[in-house]
Amino acid sequence: MEIFVTKEAFVWFQKEMEIKHGDYIRFYARYGGSSPFHEAFSLGMNREEPNEIGTETVIENVHFYIEKDDEWFFNEHNLYVTIDTKNDEIAYEYKK
Structure with missing residues (x-):
């Protein structure tokens, strides 16, 4: 499993x-919502050590990561962090 962050998404993180x-951005499984793999769980994101x-x-020395305890959420898929240009917000895709 890998994390891919597009250049546009990186700029969004810088701006927003x-x-x-040296910062750490964590992607994690959170209770609530839904995802392509799990009902009642969605992907959360936070600045956290x-x-x-x-x-x-x-x-650029910014760490985007997933904790070992949250890897189950991704069902062996890679995480692609992109931009929803219509709403100017982060979007996620899961690909093998």
Whole structure:
């Protein structure tokens, strides 16, 4: 499993979350909503220091990661973080 963050999504994080070098952005399974794999769970995102990184991508010294305990949520798919240009917000895709 890997995390891919598009250039446009990275710019969104810089603008909307004011990320800087050394920051950690966590993607995690949260209760509520739905996803392509799990009813009653959706993907959450937060700025947070890691406990036990399962998967990580580093761009310009910003760490995008998923904790080991949350890897089950992705059902062995890669996470693609993109932009919904219509709403100017983060969008997620899951691909094998």
